[in-house]
Amino acid sequence: MRLIGGYVRRHIAMVCTALTFLLVETITDLLQPTLMSHVVDDGVTRRDVSSVLHWGMVMLGAAALGAMAAVIRNVYSSRFSQLIGRDIRSDAFAKVMRLPFQSVDRLRTSAIITRITNDVVQIQNFTQGMTRIMLKAPITCIGAIVLIIIQVPRQTAVILVVILVCAALTTASMRAGFPRFMRAQKALDSLGSASREFLVSVRVIKSFGAEDREQRKFDIAAGHFARATVSASRISAVYGPLINLTVNAGIIALLWLSRTQDPGRIGVLMACVNYMTQVLFALGRVSAILNTAVRASASAHRIEEIFDEPDERPTGEGPAQTESKNARHKPSENPVRPRTNAAGTDLLTFSNVTFTHPGASASSLKQLSFHMPGPSTLGIIGPTGSGKTTLITMIPRFYQPQKGTILYRGVPLNSMDLHDLRAHMAIVPQHPVLFTGTVRSNLLWGDPAATDEELWQAIRRASADEFIEHLDHGIDAEIGQGGVNLSGGQQQRLSLARALLRKPELLILDDCTSALDGFTEARVLDNLREMSAESKGMSMIVVSQRISTVRGMDEILVMNAGSLSDSGTHDELMSKSAQYHAIFESQIGPVRA
Numbered sequence: 001m002r003l004i005g006g007y008v009r010r011h012i013a014m015v016c017t018a019l020t021f022l023l024v025e026t027i028t029d030l031l032q033p034t035l036m037s038h039v040v041d042d043g044v045t046r047r048d049v050s051s052v053l054h055w056g057m058v059m060l061g062a063a064a065l066g067a068m069a070a071v072i073r074n075v076y077s078s079r080f081s082q083l084i085g086r087d088i089r090s091d092a093f094a095k096v097m098r099l100p101f102q103s104v105d106r107l108r109t110s111a112i113i114t115r116i117t118n119d120v121v122q123i124q125n126f127t128q129g130m131t132r133i134m135l136k137a138p139i140t141c142i143g144a145i146v147l148i149i150i151q152v153p154r155q156t157a158v159i160l161v162v163i164l165v166c167a168a169l170t171t172a173s174m175r176a177g178f179p180r181f182m183r184a185q186k187a188l189d190s191l192g193s194a195s196r197e198f199l200v201s202v203r204v205i206k207s208f209g210a211e212d213r214e215q216r217k218f219d220i221a222a223g224h225f226a227r228a229t230v231s232a233s234r235i236s237a238v239y240g241p242l243i244n245l246t247v248n249a250g251i252i253a254l255l256w257l258s259r260t261q262d263p264g265r266i267g268v269l270m271a272c273v274n275y276m277t278q279v280l281f282a283l284g285r286v287s288a289i290l291n292t293a294v295r296a297s298a299s300a301h302r303i304e305e306i307f308d309e310p311d312e313r314p315t316g317e318g319p320a321q322t323e324s325k326n327a328r329h330k331p332s333e334n335p336v337r338p339r340t341n342a343a344g345t346d347l348l349t350f351s352n353v354t355f356t357h358p359g360a361s362a363s364s365l366k367q368l369s370f371h372m373p374g375p376s377t378l379g380i381i382g383p384t385g386s387g388k389t390t391l392i393t394m395i396p397r398f399y400q401p402q403k404g405t406i407l408y409r410g411v412p413l414n415s416m417d418l419h420d421l422r423a424h425m426a427i428v429p430q431h432p433v434l435f436t437g438t439v440r441s442n443l444l445w446g447d448p449a450a451t452d453e454e455l456w457q458a459i460r461r462a463s464a465d466e467f468i469e470h471l472d473h474g475i476d477a478e479i480g481q482g483g484v485n486l487s488g489g490q491q492q493r494l495s496l497a498r499a500l501l502r503k504p505e506l507l508i509l510d511d512c513t514s515a516l517d518g519f520t521e522a523r524v525l526d527n528l529r530e531m532s533a534e535s536k537g538m539s540m541i542v543v544s545q546r547i548s549t550v551r552g553m554d555e556i557l558v559m560n561a562g563s564l565s566d567s568g569t570h571d572e573l574m575s576k577s578a579q580y581h582a583i584f585e586s587q588i589g590p591v592r593a
């Protein structure tokens with residue numbers, strides 16, 4: 001609730017306005033039964049028409065004032081809850097943008113989506129209810145009870161019993177409700193996660209004819225959510241009627257006792273019944289709003305978990321990049337020939353880098369050391385799961401190693417400004433990510449100011465010209481969500497062209513030519529090498545499982561189970577690395593003597 005309090009304070013003027021009009025509305029509602037008792041006892045019972053007219057007009061005036069206050073209060077409370085929702089969503093989204101990958105992995109993408117959507121709705125419901133009912137219900141309860149006691153003081157005992165029983169029931173309802181609503185929200189997370197996975201994999205599911213199996217899995221997740229929600233709703237289903245029963249029993253007791261103790265005061269008795277009904281209604285609303293509060297509190301807690309995650313450090317010390325005592329710039333246990341550029345500083349240096357993914361039992365990188373001079377090209381090859389992708393995600397500091405040091409141009413990554421660091425490089429991921437829009441809008445992510453000439457140059461270098469020219473609107477052709485209307489190879493080339501537009505100092509390709517045929521891939525790599533030579537600055541790291549992709553690189557790292565098993569040029573590795581040799585033979589064929 002700390003979170004909600006903070007956002008309420010931002011719009012305190014609006015809240016106060018809504019609450020002021022709510023107060024007016026509540027007071028006018030409370031006046032109605034008393035005014036009616038005057039109409040009955042002073043007017044109707046005594047057959048005094050002027051009295052009926054007088055009190056009738058007062059009643060009407062109070063009702064009109066109440067209605068006007070309710071309209072204004074509604075307008076403010078709706079606006080207030082929408083603004084709160086907007087602010088929380090916007091701040092949560094900005095926070096997610098600042099989170100390190102470890103936190104995103106831990107929170108899970110689908111859970112983050114549920115928090116930014118459904119959990120915020122719960123908070124909106126609560127804040128809206130708060131400005132509509134929260135103040136009204138206690139004032140109505142207290143006001144109605146005080147007015148009953150004033151009008152029929154002999155019935156105070158009955159009223160106190162009703163209040164105590166209702167208070168006990170409401171407390172019990174909250175205690176039982178909180179953990180259940182928490183469970184329901186968690187089940188909703190799992191359902192969201194399952195839905196997302198099914199939708200993303202729908203093609204694979206259909207191609208394997210696995211619809212029934214996936215349907216069953218989905219039904220299980222949906223079943224968990226339904227059961228958790230039913231269990232939570234059961235609380236209000238049980239406690240709501242019990243509160244009703246208590247108040248109605250109170251009304252009957254009040255009438256029964258008043259028949260002898262307050263005879264002849266029909267109007268007053270009618271007013272008391274009316275007040276008891278108002279109390280009942282208010283309590284029902286209190287328990288409804290408390291349920292909303294319980295949900296909102298669970299939701300606020302879950303959103304706070306996002307806000308409580310530490311930001312990705314723009315620069316900083318922290319444990320991740322802290323150099324371990326024995327892992328400084330020592331030569332690695334598996335030394336790779338150090339090379340230096342003209343200035344005498346390597347572009348990239350890994351020294352004994354060890355990294356374990358959050359929640360993983362084994363390290364994905366183990367005491368990894370290598371140097372990369374700039375400008376140069378580096379290939380990384382190794383079997384699946386050997387840590388190639390993990391290695392390159394360390395360079396833009398998507399993840400930070402638990403041990404060891406990474407230097408970029410001699411500067412520890414951790415002491416570089418994140419924005420500056422990432423501005424030096426462009427990454428083309430293993431699975432291309434394209435956005436809904438046009439070919440052009442996707443490319444402009446690389447350089448929003450790029451001219452048509454620059455766009456086409458990048459397109460040609462990525463060998464994407466041959467298919468873009470044939471699209472209906474060429475560079476302005478629409479791209480569906482995630483690039484659904486393009487083939488895998490087309491998506492990869494577009495994603496590469498986008499990276500080239502950044503004119504990076506270091507281009508990192510993570511197996512991003514895997515969907516290209518050998519001929520196209522060779523042409524793309526030639527173009528990139530040519531570009532590197534032209535710009536005399538662009539270095540390139542190419543991750544691949546294919547010898548043909550990495551063989552032309554200045555240096556090749558051979559990875560195995562998170563460690564560097566060997567390094568060197570293609571020819572050097574062919575003569576000294578059994579693993580590289582074996583990969584060569586499996587892909588190209590036996591080497592002729």
Ligand SMILES: Nc1ncnc2c1ncn2[C@@H]1O[C@H](COP(=O)(O)OP(=O)(O)OP(=O)(O)O)[C@@H](O)[C@H]1O
Nearest residue numbers: 105357358360364383384385386387388389390391
């Ligand atoms: N987010 C993650 N959470 C937990 N473990 C992970 C995560 N990402 C990768 N791993 C683990 O780290 C190890 C290395 O994975 P990585 O993706 O770096 O391998 P790779 O060599 O790039 O494989 P591939 O060639 O198949 O892409 C694997 O054992 C993998 O299970």
